[in-house]
Structure formats: structure tokens, C-alpha cells
């Protein structure tokens with residue numbers, strides 16, 4: 001039902017703002033896909049993305065998201081509207097999909113807007129599933145000015161390997177790794193060390209999944225660069241995101 005869903009516009013790209021920790025202003029955003037399925041209503045990406053990966057169809061959806069975000073960014077940029085970078089989530093399967101690889105290659109050569117306006121997110125787990133030669137693709141993206149974000153840092157198995165092997169521009173730490181009930185003091189120490197490590201590797205840090213003021217205060221104290229989470233804004237439809245963007249400047 002994926003193709004039909006895409007054709008009928010059941011899939012919507014939502015945007016979640018990422019704010020500058022110091023100023024609270026929107027610095028960038030993440031695109032997150034939503035499926036509004038007829039009759040059954042909203043289906044969470046946590047459910048259909050693993051299913052699409054299992055059936056080998058995730059790249060069709062990712063291509064749709066890449067195209068939508070690219071068009072959105074290009075339109076805003078070319079009409080002189082406030083435009084901040086937007087990142088798109090890539091599945092490990094995308095690196096084995098010819099259409100996506102061609103898309104990325106074309107994107108690298110696209111001069112119709114600054115390449116920094118589109119960013120790519122990969123997880124540690126998906127990086128681990130990409131064979132060594134795929135590094136060349138990631139490097140080409142970076143050389144073309146497309147920033148790479150390492151998503152869900154700390155929740156996989158090979159974090160340090162990944163950091164050693166590829167140049168990553170932005171580290172995304174999911175605050176949910178500090179599960180409720182675990183020692184806050186230990187959590188803060190780990191965060192502090194990770195942020196320091198990221199800085200010494202010239203990486204910027206986004207903390208995601210930030211829901212409480214207490215967390216915001218701590219992250220500012222530890223020198224985290226950017227914050228994403230329900231505390232500031234939930235993922236929202238394009239029209240709401242555009243309004244917020246307009247208001248934030």
C-alpha cells in the first residue's frame with residue numbers, strides 16, 4: 001500500500017525545530033515522516049519504518065521525503081524566505097539503492113541553493129550495516145557541503161568505532177538514554193564527557209528528546225550547542241513550521 005499511499009498524499013513530511021541552546025532561536029529542523037492511513041488513522045513511523053525496511057521498500061519512501069524536503073527548501077530559498085538547514089533520516093538500505101545514490105550524487109552537484117540547507121542523518125546501527133566502500137558516498141556528501149549527523153548516539157553498539165572511522169559534523173545525543181530512575185549524577189557526567197569529546201573532534205552537538213526545563217539548564221551548563229525536543233516544539237506540519245520560522249526571526 002506504500003505506492004498508493006504516496007500517490008494519494010497519505011504520507012506527510014513533518015518538521016521538528018532544533019533550537020540554538022543559547023538563544024532559543026530555531027537553528028535547523030529535522031524532517032519526520034507521518035502516515036495518515038485512511039480509516040485506521042495515524043500510524044507511527046516506529047511501526048511502519050521497520051516494516052518497510054524488512055520488506056525492502058524503505059528507499060521509496062525516503063526518496064519521497066528527500067524530494068519533498070529539497071523542493072521545500074529550494075522554494076523558500078529562491079523566494080528569499082527564512083531558510084534554515086533541514087535534515088533527513090537515511091536508512092542503511094538507501095546506500096544500496098541506486099535511485100537514492102543517484103539522487104545524492106545529483107544533489108552534490110546541485111548549485112540552485114546552498115548545499116548546507118540539506119543535511120543527512122544516519123544512525124550508528126545503520127552505519128555499521130554499510131560496508132566500508134560506502135564511506136566514499138558519505139565523504140562525497142561532506143565534500144559537497146552536505147552535513148552529516150550521527151543520530152541516536154549512545155544507543156547502539158559501535159559508537160566509538162563509528163566516530164573513529166568517519167568524519168561526522170554533528171552528534172545527536174538522545175536524552176532518552178538517561179532513562180528515568182537512573183542516576184542523574186552519573187548521566188550528567190557521561191553527557192559532559194561526550195560533549196567534550198565531540199568538541200575535541202570538531203563536532204557540534206544536538207541533544208534530542210529534551211522534554212524538561214531541568215534538562216535544558218543542564219545542557220546549557222555543559223555547553224551543548226543545540227536542543228531538539230517536546231520542551232521547545234513537537235514535530236509539526238509544514239504550515240505550522242513555516243509560521244513558527246517566520247515568527248522566530
Ligand code: C2E
Pocket residue numbers: 016031032033044045046049058061062065089090091121151152208209210211228229230231235
Ligand atoms: P529519530 O530520527 O531519532 O527521530 C526522533 C524521534 O523522537 C521522532 O520520533 C520524534 O518525534 C521523537 N521526539 C522528538 N522530541 C521528543 C521528545 O522530547 N520526547 C520524546 N519522547 N520523543 C521525541 P518519530 O517521528 O516517531 O520517528 C521515529 C524514528 O523513525 C526516527 O527516529 C527515525 O529513525 C525514523 N524516521 C522518521 N522519519 C523517517 C524517514 O523519513 N526516513 C527514515 N528512514 N526513517 C525515519
Ligand code: MG
Pocket residue numbers: 030089121151
Ligand atoms: Mg533522526
Ligand code: MG
Pocket residue numbers: 151152172174208
Ligand atoms: Mg534520534
